[in-house]
Amino acid sequence: MTTAGxxxxxxxxxxxxxxxxxxxxxxxxxxxxxRGLAQVTVEEISEAAxxxxxxxxNYFACKxxxxxxxxxxxxxxxxxxxxxxPPGAAVLTALRAALDEVIEEIHxxxxxxxxxxxxxxxxxxxxxRLLAGNAETERAIVEVVAARVGVDPDHGYPAxxxxxSGAALxxxxxxxAAHSDGPDLADLVDEAFAALAAGLPQPDRx
Amino acid sequence: MTTAGxxxxxxxxxxxxxxxxxxxxxxxxxxxxxRGLAQVTVEEISEAAxxxxxxxxNYFACKxxxxxxxxxxxxxxxxxxxxxxPPGAAVLTALRAALDEVIEEIHxxxxxxxxxxxxxxxxxxxxxRLLAGNAETERAIVEVVAARVGVDPDHGYPAxxxxxSGAALxxxxxxxAAHSDGPDLADLVDEAFAALAAGLPQPDRx
Numbered sequence: 001m002t003t004a005g006x007x008x009x010x011x012x013x014x015x016x017x018x019x020x021x022x023x024x025x026x027x028x029x030x031x032x033x034x035r036g037l038a039q040v041t042v043e044e045i046s047e048a049a050x051x052x053x054x055x056x057x058n059y060f061a062c063k064x065x066x067x068x069x070x071x072x073x074x075x076x077x078x079x080x081x082x083x084x085x086p087p088g089a090a091v092l093t094a095l096r097a098a099l100d101e102v103i104e105e106i107h108x109x110x111x112x113x114x115x116x117x118x119x120x121x122x123x124x125x126x127x128x129r130l131l132a133g134n135a136e137t138e139r140a141i142v143e144v145v146a147a148r149v150g151v152d153p154d155h156g157y158p159a160x161x162x163x164x165s166g167a168a169l170x171x172x173x174x175x176x177a178a179h180s181d182g183p184d185l186a187d188l189v190d191e192a193f194a195a196l197a198a199g200l201p202q203p204d205r206x
Numbered sequence: 207m208t209t210a211g212x213x214x215x216x217x218x219x220x221x222x223x224x225x226x227x228x229x230x231x232x233x234x235x236x237x238x239x240x241r242g243l244a245q246v247t248v249e250e251i252s253e254a255a256x257x258x259x260x261x262x263x264n265y266f267a268c269k270x271x272x273x274x275x276x277x278x279x280x281x282x283x284x285x286x287x288x289x290x291x292p293p294g295a296a297v298l299t300a301l302r303a304a305l306d307e308v309i310e311e312i313h314x315x316x317x318x319x320x321x322x323x324x325x326x327x328x329x330x331x332x333x334x335r336l337l338a339g340n341a342e343t344e345r346a347i348v349e350v351v352a353a354r355v356g357v358d359p360d361h362g363y364p365a366x367x368x369x370x371s372g373a374a375l376x377x378x379x380x381x382x383a384a385h386s387d388g389p390d391l392a393d394l395v396d397e398a399f400a401a402l403a404a405g406l407p408q409p410d411r412x
Contacts, residue, residue, distance in 0.1 A: 090408065092405075124337070125334065127334045128330030128333045151411060156377065156381055156397060157406075160374060160398050160406070161406050163373035163376065164373045164402070164406065170369065171365045171366045171369045172362070175360075175362055175365070188362065191362060195362075196402075200363075200370065202297055202363075205355070
């Protein structure tokens with residue numbers, strides 16, 4: 001069922017918002033890749049994405065946020081997906097499932113993500129913001145995992161399984177970014193999580 | 207056997223060097239903790255450690271290096287220890303054993319390490335240098351692990367097991383730093399590596 005009013009339907013509105021956000025991120029990354037971090041302003045990014053600076057600030061608090069991605073949105077989705085996983089599922093299985101939507105998006109925006117990894121590597125001044133976002137995501141996940149497992153957040157397990165899953169995702173993303181004709185990101189993440197669940201056994205010699 | 211000349215014996219010389227390095231790192235961290243990163247010079251650090259700025263530069267290339275620690279030395283030791291592990295040992299066992307010396311040193315310099323973690327948390331401008339060092343260490347370890355396992359460094363396993371071990375060490379260090387009367391760092395790292403080798407099974411409810 002679609003609404004027939006002047007306002008677009010919620011699904012359409014969400015998609016439009018996501019497109020504007022992606023256009024702003026892409027414009028920011030392309031301009032910074034071309035000129036360097038200090039040589040790009042919010043005004044230039046907004047112009048390149050065909051929106052006003054005011055619209056820019058509806059999506060991102062500052063230039064750096066547009067470059068490193070949307071942690072707040074990711075945290076919210078990951079926590080919701082994790083909370084929705086069947087209570088009986090193993091923590092690694094639940095964490096892997098919670099990543100589905102994020103992985104799908106990264107995969108769909110391959111070029112943007114590769115550009116982002118490249119821009120961050122060339123502009124280490126972006127790292128503090130990126131890491132602050134990662135740390136925030138980790139803290140939120142650790143709390144949900146602790147509640148799920150029924151241990152204190154201070155127990156070593158929630159922090160360990162969360163940090164290790166993050167490391168698995170990052171190494172899978174690095175492999176995926178390095179080989180444009182390689183396996184899908186989801187398959188690489190599956191492979192990494194399967195290795196974790198198996199206790200990281202030594203692979204057969206290649 | 208000790209040498210009887212005017213030069214100190216190699217063991218003594220090494221210990222003296224290590225003490226000077228630790229004194230410089232401690233002076234740097236204390237001054238930055240007190241005043242903030244921008245308000246501290248190499249001259250002030252050297253004076254506080256009772257050495258000349260020229261001596262400072264024998265140990266560290268710049269102020270930030272004195273604050274984030276000695277990656278080059280760590281890489282060398284880790285790679286040597288890893289190469290010395292029995293060829294039949296599982297990779298996780300070899301990685302854990304390779305960390306012994308580093309963990310012992312961190313444990314012996316608890317106050318310095320806690321101060322370092324605190325200074326880095328308060329001065330995120332140090333993160334790019336810290337991460338560059340971590341990335342360099344990871345790359346070196348990945349190569350040794352790949353050779354050990356007999357797979358291409360491009361294979362997913364060496365990068366995964368290295369990143370995951372790093373995550374395990376970091377979470378163990380965070381727990382150790384948070385509880386001055388808690389278990390030894392070595393025991394916390396052992397616990398984390400045992401959980402990895404077991405496939406991160408869910409712990410009993412606490």
